[in-house]
Amino acid sequence: MNQMTGPRVFLSASVPLPSRNPAYFKTVNVIAIRDAVRALTIVVSEKHIKLVFGGHPAISPMIRLQIAQTGNRVGDHVVMFQSRFFERQFPDDNAAFEKVELVDAVQNDREKSLLYMRRTMLAKPFDAGVFIGGMEGVEQEFDMFRHLQPGIPVFPIASTGAAAAILYDRDADLQHQHPELRDEISYLTLMRDLIAPN
Secondary structure, eight states, rough: OOOGGSEEEEEEEEEOTTTTTHHHHHTTTTHHHHHHHHHHHHHHHTTTTTTEEEEOOOTTTHHHHEEEEEEEEHHTTEEEEGGGGGGGGOOGGGGSOEEEEEESSSSSHHHHHHHHHHHHHHHSSSSSSEEEOOOOHHHHHHHHHHHHTOOOEEEEEGGGHHHHHHHTTOOHHHHHHHHHHHHOOOOOHHHHHHOOOO
């Protein structure tokens, strides 16, 4: 079985930094971010789901280690996107990802390069988007996902705080339909219910 042909889930996640916008840092739950990312990665591995995300120095190692603990190849389940703008800063963990999509930089401009990478990353169809912790980038990817993937479910995991909580709190429909995004901290149960209910 080609494990890369199943459902596709987009992950947007990061760990807020104290030097950045305090609106993110003051509500962040770093342990919850770690646990939610690990749980999502376990479900991806269990259910032969393709996980797509933009490489991040705090998130990529979590995903790599969790997949490795299952005994599976990272490339069987995960595609990581990176902008060549950051090529000199790529972490060593990148070498463990068999499927890395490198997207060309744009005019040696950080914001333009990130925008182009995100548009490229979100161009193909997805079955769901999961948003964990994060800062401005997670909010931007949420808005872009909704624009480029209309009608596809989005799940900001509000219990992880930071951008995910802000996204959840501003959307009354999400609050009504998915109170578990705020309250459920058994993340393995939550991820199975959200992205692999059958």
